[in-house]
Amino acid sequence: GDSVTQMEGPVTLSEEAFLTINCTYTATGYPSLFWYVQYPGEGLQLLLKATKADDKGSNKGFEATYRKETTSFHLEKGSVQVSDSAVYFCAQTGGGNKLTFGTGTQLKVEL
């Protein structure tokens, strides 16, 4: 079945460091791919998405490129801030617009 694999956390970085959170997917067909962010005490919010191969989603300085050849959708940011501390979820669509989520990766950014 469809599944999404994310790197385990927590990921701890200093402010202004470069961020990569790995995500790979397994799906038949051509899923849409998403990154969601969950700040402490809140629900998940859509961060960015990509709907076809080689698309790049971007928002708030975060980027992710849909790589069909490596079935990956890694999240990157060039310079993280303390306010980016959150849990990040990678997700893919399945049948009927159902989303399959990864296990989440906690990011902690320190001064």
Add this chain to the structure above:
Amino acid sequence: DTAVSQTPKYLVTQMGNDKSIKCEQNLGHDTMYWYKQDSKKFLKIMFSYNNKELIINETVPNRFSPKSPDKAHLNLHINSLELGDSAVYFCASSQDQETGWNGYTFGSGTRLTVV
């Protein structure tokens, strides 16, 4: 206006009790969902309704029963609460569309603690 609103935000109750969590969306979306998030942040889908019709019913104890009185509401009733039911429950909604789909809009969650 909150797009997907859940009540209550916090719920502390004793084992064996019956409780309900309510969810409403004002986005005009066609599909609504309930997810359970455990202490390790893992998200598990429980139910999905499309226009008041149940379309996803994952392996969930039958103590959990969803109710959708109309397209904008999906409530979750839990009977005979157990310690293992303690978690954060999220409601979400999405629009049915073939292209440009924007995924789910989530509520802010209900933290259920069973003591």
